[in-house]
Amino acid sequence: SNMVKVAVVGGEGIGPEVTAQSQRILNWFAAKRGVPMTLREAQYGIIPYLATGKVLPDDTIEAMEEADAIVWGATGGPETKEVPAAARKAGSLLGLRSKYDLYANLRPIVANPALADSAPLKAHVLKGVDFVIIRELTSGIYFGEPRGIEMLADGQRRGFNTEQYTTNQIRRVARSAFELARTRRNKVCSVDKANVLETSVLWREEVIALHKEEFSDVELTHLYVDNAAMQIVREPAQFDVMVTGNIFGDILSDCAAMASGSLGMLPSASLGPVDKFGRRKALYEPVHGSAPDIAGKGIANPLGSILSIAMMLRMTLNRPEDADLLEKAVDAALATGARTADIAEPGAKKLSTTEMGYAVLSAL
Amino acid sequence: SNMVKVAVVGGEGIGPEVTAQSQRILNWFAAKRGVPMTLREAQYGIIPYLATGKVLPDDTIEAMEEADAIVWGATGGPETKEVPAAARKAGSLLGLRSKYDLYANLRPIVANPALADSAPLKAHVLKGVDFVIIRELTSGIYFGEPRGIEMLADGQRRGFNTEQYTTNQIRRVARSAFELARTRRNKVCSVDKANVLETSVLWREEVIALHKEEFSDVELTHLYVDNAAMQIVREPAQFDVMVTGNIFGDILSDCAAMASGSLGMLPSASLGPVDKFGRRKALYEPVHGSAPDIAGKGIANPLGSILSIAMMLRMTLNRPEDADLLEKAVDAALATGARTADIAEPGAKKLSTTEMGYAVLSAL
Ligand SMILES: CC(C)[C@H](C(=O)O)[C@@H](O)C(=O)O
Ligand SMILES: CC(C)[C@H](C(=O)O)[C@@H](O)C(=O)O
Numbered sequence: 001s002n003m004v005k006v007a008v009v010g011g012e013g014i015g016p017e018v019t020a021q022s023q024r025i026l027n028w029f030a031a032k033r034g035v036p037m038t039l040r041e042a043q044y045g046i047i048p049y050l051a052t053g054k055v056l057p058d059d060t061i062e063a064m065e066e067a068d069a070i071v072w073g074a075t076g077g078p079e080t081k082e083v084p085a086a087a088r089k090a091g092s093l094l095g096l097r098s099k100y101d102l103y104a105n106l107r108p109i110v111a112n113p114a115l116a117d118s119a120p121l122k123a124h125v126l127k128g129v130d131f132v133i134i135r136e137l138t139s140g141i142y143f144g145e146p147r148g149i150e151m152l153a154d155g156q157r158r159g160f161n162t163e164q165y166t167t168n169q170i171r172r173v174a175r176s177a178f179e180l181a182r183t184r185r186n187k188v189c190s191v192d193k194a195n196v197l198e199t200s201v202l203w204r205e206e207v208i209a210l211h212k213e214e215f216s217d218v219e220l221t222h223l224y225v226d227n228a229a230m231q232i233v234r235e236p237a238q239f240d241v242m243v244t245g246n247i248f249g250d251i252l253s254d255c256a257a258m259a260s261g262s263l264g265m266l267p268s269a270s271l272g273p274v275d276k277f278g279r280r281k282a283l284y285e286p287v288h289g290s291a292p293d294i295a296g297k298g299i300a301n302p303l304g305s306i307l308s309i310a311m312m313l314r315m316t317l318n319r320p321e322d323a324d325l326l327e328k329a330v331d332a333a334l335a336t337g338a339r340t341a342d343i344a345e346p347g348a349k350k351l352s353t354t355e356m357g358y359a360v361l362s363a364l
Numbered sequence: 365s366n367m368v369k370v371a372v373v374g375g376e377g378i379g380p381e382v383t384a385q386s387q388r389i390l391n392w393f394a395a396k397r398g399v400p401m402t403l404r405e406a407q408y409g410i411i412p413y414l415a416t417g418k419v420l421p422d423d424t425i426e427a428m429e430e431a432d433a434i435v436w437g438a439t440g441g442p443e444t445k446e447v448p449a450a451a452r453k454a455g456s457l458l459g460l461r462s463k464y465d466l467y468a469n470l471r472p473i474v475a476n477p478a479l480a481d482s483a484p485l486k487a488h489v490l491k492g493v494d495f496v497i498i499r500e501l502t503s504g505i506y507f508g509e510p511r512g513i514e515m516l517a518d519g520q521r522r523g524f525n526t527e528q529y530t531t532n533q534i535r536r537v538a539r540s541a542f543e544l545a546r547t548r549r550n551k552v553c554s555v556d557k558a559n560v561l562e563t564s565v566l567w568r569e570e571v572i573a574l575h576k577e578e579f580s581d582v583e584l585t586h587l588y589v590d591n592a593a594m595q596i597v598r599e600p601a602q603f604d605v606m607v608t609g610n611i612f613g614d615i616l617s618d619c620a621a622m623a624s625g626s627l628g629m630l631p632s633a634s635l636g637p638v639d640k641f642g643r644r645k646a647l648y649e650p651v652h653g654s655a656p657d658i659a660g661k662g663i664a665n666p667l668g669s670i671l672s673i674a675m676m677l678r679m680t681l682n683r684p685e686d687a688d689l690l691e692k693a694v695d696a697a698l699a700t701g702a703r704t705a706d707i708a709e710p711g712a713k714k715l716s717t718t719e720m721g722y723a724v725l726s727a728l
Contacts, residue, residue: 094560120489120598141505141527142560149566156531159566163505163527167520193611196458196506198513202523229619230627233597234484247557251612255593255619263594 004037004317007067009060012045013290014300015073021302021357022071022309025326028364029313033322040067044075044091049083056091069316071309072285097137100281102270104176105137106311107253107287109236114334115261118343129259131239132180135249136173137270139165142246163199165245170206176271177243178215187219187240191228191248203245232256253287263288264301264342267308269315282316284308298352301340303330306360325364332363368401368681371431373424376409377654378664379437385666385721386435386673389690392728393677397686404431408439408455413447420455433680436649437669461501464645466634467533468540469501470675471617471651473600478698479625482707493623495603496544499613500537501634503529506610527563529609534570540635541607542579551583551604555592555612567609596620617651627652628665628706631672633679646680648672662716665704667694670724689728696727
C-alpha cells in the first residue's frame with residue numbers, strides 16, 4: 001500500500017506529554033488533509049521495563065522496524081535510576097541511531113520574530129536567522145573504539161575515547177548538506193578543528209574534494225569549531241547550512257538554540273541511508289530532552305515536537321504544502337500571543353502543553 | 365634578585381601591535397609603581413624564521429626559559445604559508461603549552477556595562493556576568509595518542525584522535541578551580557559529557573572525589589557540555605568558576621566571548637605547576653588570535669592583551685592593588701567612550717590600537 005507507516009514513541013519525562021499534542025496534529029492531517037499514513041503507538045522506558053524487563057520491548061522494536069518514520073519524544077525521565085544501566089544501555093537512543101544508521105541529523109534554527117522579546121539575543125541579531133545544522137550522528141567520538149577507563153601502573157586511572165571518521169562517513173553527511181543547500185540559499189559552512197585534529201584535517205579534505213567533484217555551484221566555507229560557536233552568537237544570520245561531526249554538532253546546536261528563543265522550539269530529523277526501494281528511515285524528535293524537572297506538570301512546550309511533524313510531512317511524506325500549513329499554524333498561534341512557560345515574558349499568561357497544542361490546531 | 369623576569373613575545377598578525385601597548389603599560393608600572401620586573405623582548409614567527417630557520421629561535425627559547433612570566437601576542441599571521449609546516453610545528457603554541465606544562469588556562473569573562481550596546485546579548489542577560497573558565501590545556505584530545513590518518517583496505521582513509529585524561533591531570537586542574545572559587549563566589553561548575561564518554565565519566569568521578577576530600581565548602585555542580593553552551597548564552601550570570609577539558613574549554617570560551625562584548629576584550633593566563641622554590645611559570649595572552657585580516661592596520665583592540673597584564677600583576681607579581689588599578693583604568697577609558705572598531709557602535713569614533721593604549725595610560 002502507499003500508506004506511510006509512522007511509529008509514535010513518547011518515551012520518558014516530558015516526551016509523552018509533547019508527543020500527545022503531535023499525535024493530535026497527525027490525526028488532523030490524516031483526517032482533514034488525507035495524508036496517507038498509519039500510526040502505531042509504542043512504549044519506551046520504565047513502564048515497559050517493569051512489565052517486560054526491557055526499556056525497548058519487542059513490540060516497540062517491531063513498530064520501529066516496519067516504520068518509515070519514527071516520531072520520538074524523549075528518553076531519560078526522573079525514573080531513570082530505577083532502570084539498571086545495562087538495561088538502559090541495551091535500548092539506548094545512541095543504539096537506535098546506530099541500528100538504523102541515522103547518520104544525518106538536521107536541526108533547523110529559525111528565529112521567530114514573535115519570540116524576540118524572550119530570547120537572550122538582541123532583536124537585530126535575531127533578524128533573518130534561518131539555518132540548519134547538519135550533525136553527523138552515527139560516528140565520531142560517540143562510537144569510536146577503543147574506549148574505556150583503565151588502571152595505570154602507578155595507581156592512577158586513565159579514561160580514553162576515540163574520535164574517528166572515514167572517507168565515506170564524511171562524504172555522505174557532506175552530501176546531505178550540499179543537497180539541502182541547493183534547495184535553500186546555496187551556502188554550506190563546514191565546521192572542524194583542522195588546526196589541531198587529524199580527524200578534522202581529513203574531514204576538511206574530503207568535504208573540499210566532494211565539493212569540487214559534484215557541488216562546485218554551492219558556496220563552501222570552513223570555520224574552526226571555536227570560532228563557529230562565537231559566530232553563532234555574534235551573527236547567526238550569516239549561516240544557511242552548517243555541517244559538522246557528532247560532538248561538535250551536539251554542542252553547536254545547543255549553543256544555537258538560544259537564537260530561536262528557546263530549546264523548546266527546536267525540531268530535528270535524523271535520516272538514514274536511502275535503500276534500494278528509495279525509502280529512507282527517519283526519526284523525528286524535539287531537540288530538548290526529557291526535562292525531568294518539569295515532567296508530568298503539563299507545562300512543557302510542544303512546539304519542538306510539533307515542528308518535527310512538519311519536517312516529517314516535508315521529508316518522509318513529501319507533502320511540502322502540508323508542512324508549510326503546519327509551520328504557518330505555529331506562527332499564527334505564536335502571533336496571537338500563545339506562550340508556554342519557557343517562552344513567556346514575565347507576568348504574561350502561560351498556556352499548558354495541551355492548550356498550546358489546541359492553539360496550533362485551531363490555527364490550522 | 366627579587367626582580368620578576370618577564371619575556372615579551374609579540375609574535376605574528378596583530379600580536380606585535382597589541383603587545384606594544386601592553387609593554388607601554390608594563391613600563392609605566394615599573395617606573396611609577398615600582399613593580400619589580402625586568403622585561404626581555406623576543407621574537408616569534410616569520411621574521412626570526414627567515415633569519416634563523418626557526419619560528420622560535422634559540423634567543424626566544426632562552427628568554428622564555430629564564431622568565432617567570434611570558435607576555436604573548438599571537439601566532440599565525442597572514443605570512444603563515446611562507447613557513448613550512450614542519451618548522452611551524454617545531455615551535456608551535458601547543459608545543460610551548462606542553463613544554464612548560466601550562467595546564468591551567470584561566471579565561472575570565474566579564475561583561476562591561478559600557479559595552480552593553482555593542483554586545484549581541486541583551487543588557488539584562490549581561491547584567492552581573494563575571495566568571496572564569498578554567499580550561500585544561502596540556503592533555504585531552506589535543507595531545508592524546510594514537511592519532512593520525514590511515515589507509516583502509518577498501519581504499520578509504522580514516523582519521524583518528526584520542527581523547528584522554530588521567531586521575532592526576534583531572535585533579536590538578538580541578539584543584540585550581542576550587543582554589544580560585546574560594547577567592548570569589550565559592551561556586552564551581554564542572555563541564556563534561558559523562559552521558560556518552562568514558563573520559564568524562566572519569567572526569568566527573570575525580571572532580572567529585574577531590575571535592576569531597578578537600579573542598580566540600582565549595583558549591584559544586586555539573587553540566588553536560590551541550591547544556592553548558594546553551595546556559596552560557598541563556599544566563600551567563602549564573603556562573604562563577606567553570607572547569608572543563610581542553611577541547612570543551614576551547615569551544616565554550618569562544619562561545620562565552622560574546623558575553624563580554626568582543627573577543628578583543630578577553631585576557632587569559634596559562635599556569636604551570638608550582639616548583640620547589642614556589643615559582644609558577646605563566647603565559648599571559650589575549651584570547652583573540654592573530655587576526656590576519658586586520659593585521660598591520662593598527663586597528664586591533666589592545667584591551668585583551670592589557671587585561672592579561674592585569675592578570676600577571678595579580679598572579680605572578682602578587683600585586684593585587686596594581687591589578688585593580690589597571691582594570692579600573694580600562695573601565696575608565698571605556699566609560700569616557702574610548703572604542704576600537706570591534707566594540708564601536710555604528711557611526712561612533714573609532715580609536716586606533718595606539719590611541720586605545722594611550723586612553724588606558726592616561727586613565728592610570
Ligand atoms: C542525550 C544525549 C546522548 C544526546 C546526544 O549527546 O546526542 C543529546 O544531547 C542530543 O543532542 O540528542
Ligand atoms: C590556535 C588554536 C590551536 C588554539 C586552541 O585551540 O587552543 C586557540 O583556538 C586557543 O583557544 O588558544
